[in-house]
Amino acid sequence: MTCVLDASALLALLLDEPGGEKVRALLPDASISTVNLAEVVAHYARNGASKAEIGEVLGPLPIDRIDFDADLAVACGLMLPATRAAGLSLGDRACVALAKRLGVSAITADRSWSTVSEAVGVEVELVR
Numbered sequence: 001m002t003c004v005l006d007a008s009a010l011l012a013l014l015l016d017e018p019g020g021e022k023v024r025a026l027l028p029d030a031s032i033s034t035v036n037l038a039e040v041v042a043h044y045a046r047n048g049a050s051k052a053e054i055g056e057v058l059g060p061l062p063i064d065r066i067d068f069d070a071d072l073a074v075a076c077g078l079m080l081p082a083t084r085a086a087g088l089s090l091g092d093r094a095c096v097a098l099a100k101r102l103g104v105s106a107i108t109a110d111r112s113w114s115t116v117s118e119a120v121g122v123e124v125e126l127v128r
Contacts, residue, residue, distance in 0.1 A: 001064060002029040004099040007039035007091060008109035009127050014040070014057060019109055019127030026107060031064035033072070035094035072097050082119040086112040096122050 003026055010032065013023040023030075037058070044054045075097040076090065083093060092110065099106035105123040106113065117124040 001031050001102060001104060002026070003031070003105045003107045003125070004095055004102065005030050005032045005036065005063065006095040006106060006108035006110065006113075007032075007036040007043070009107045010036070010040050010061075010063075011043060012109050012127055017109075017128075022127045023107065028062050030107070031066050031098070031102065031104075033066055033068050033094045033098045035068045035091050037065055039091050066098060068094055068098075072101065075100065079120055083116045086116045088113065088116065096120055096124075099123075 005023065005026070009019070009023050012018065013020040013027075040058065041054055044057065049057075072094065076093040079088070079093045079096060083096070088096070092108075092113065095108070096106050096113075096116075099122045100120065105125045107125050107127060109127050111126060113124045114126060
């Protein structure tokens with residue numbers, strides 16, 4: 001595993017947005033927090049997709065799905081002071097906390113993350 005995908009990065013791929021091809025190249029070695037997976041599911045549900053349709057889109061993706069556990073919850077919460085100014089959400093911090101745990105890069109389409117990389121001790125890669 002070489003990286004953790006944020007929901008914005010995975011959506012860039014799935015919605016054929018700029019940066020999506022970069023994400024496609026990372027898929028075989030990528031993981032995603034179940035929190036960020038929930039954000040992707042919510043995007044599709046908000047736009048009227050059924051559970052079966054969402055499963056057809058997400059099921060075949062070769063991404064390790066990692067459960068958000070109590071240790072990640074604590075790490076995520078502790079990151080709030082360092083990430084507040086950049087506006088990172090709970091989901092954003094869940095991605096960063098998982099990347100830190102695994103010692104890999106966090107992949108996102110959200111440019112504001114680059115301002116917190118040093119403070120949280122995680123390499124952040126932007127897809128666009």
